[in-house]
Amino acid sequence: MATHNHDHHHQHGHGGDEDDVLQCDHSRGAAHRHDHGLWDDDLMKKKEWDLDDWNKIYSRMAEKVTKGRPSRELVKYVGRLLPSEPARVFVPLCGKSADLKWLYDRGNTVVGLEGAVKAVELFFHLHPDLKHSTQDLPFGKLYKSEDGRLQVYVCDVTQVPAGALGTFDAVVDWGAYTAIASPDRPRYAEIVTGALKECGRYFLEVCHDGPPRVGRIPHSIPFRTVKLELGKGRKMEVLDTQDISAAWSVDSLFDSHILFSPLH
Template identity: 30%
Template structure:
């Protein structure tokens, strides 16, 4: 991962990828994971997303991972949540932020997600991936997106996921623009075939639906459900 790239993005108080209200696909489809009250939800590359507040309001504990400390600090300060900060006991470069909202725990690990272990995050009952998969490039030689998929599977022991993805609205763009969107990012456009390729060995992969969109919209926000095969 490139800390300098994301540090620059978070210098803008309202980065383009931040949403001012909870994601509609989250509100529509998260219940499809059928979680028990007080379940623990992992939110990778969480930024300062207020989707975490929505999850806490539904009665879930939230465990987040975010590369940039300032994004986490903004989340707690902008939402007036009293927080504590501790150093990771085995990783001096990682801070752990913790607070309470709507009576539920919100804990965010600020550091490289690839340096987290299952012991760090504890038992995870579900994953909400709003902007993590689409933030990862998948170019050789690192194939970072594939590494990310496997890391989340390892961290959460194949917990069910609500995955949000961007698809291209091909009629709204010419061929050059379409190729640019497929290759450029973040956010990156991840094809349906790629999603099946990344996840089908571990999960049953199901397309749930997508946001309403205008003919001129270039990107379409989609929701997928990933359920453990076993």
């Protein structure tokens, strides 16, 4: 079963602490995560969390969060990612991300994938207007809105059968690729890029050029690895980069937003 780095997980968006206690804004570092009474000492000692750990956290946070806001850089660069809408968009390791609803409200068909069922239950609890049904699948469970335009698969991302998700015009990967444990990363990349149409575009948030990983510091993935695993046959464009070294108390760590697009 895939595991994830617990300080670089799949929550999207940039709301303040009152909006969400698990938002993936790496510029803020790790300190802001300890003020909410959600992170017990035993969990914080673990480098990687399994799905049971994440379900435990989401159960605790159920009464402490609001809908949040869509990811700032997604809003900024959506025209580059989706030059034509409506489109079919994949959001892997989506958590309860506000990006799902924001993309859906723009008329797109949005498909999320999440391992922790509590996160998906919380998302639909926060959006009661999204009437939905559930369906058991051989590899997990599917939550689907009445109009079919918003779907969230609950399953282990590394165990998704080929072709089960369909194909997509775009992928929004906010920290998911980086959150996946290193041994599972190639399989994750194979599944996600395999679902992207040849003409599709891939939006990635990733940390890089950091020190050897210790404690809660996010995984740091070299650009060469990013290109080889996610960008074969595609143009890789760095949209912006932020120095987040001080926030994580290390000598070097950067956070970048990248767009992979067709060569022609």
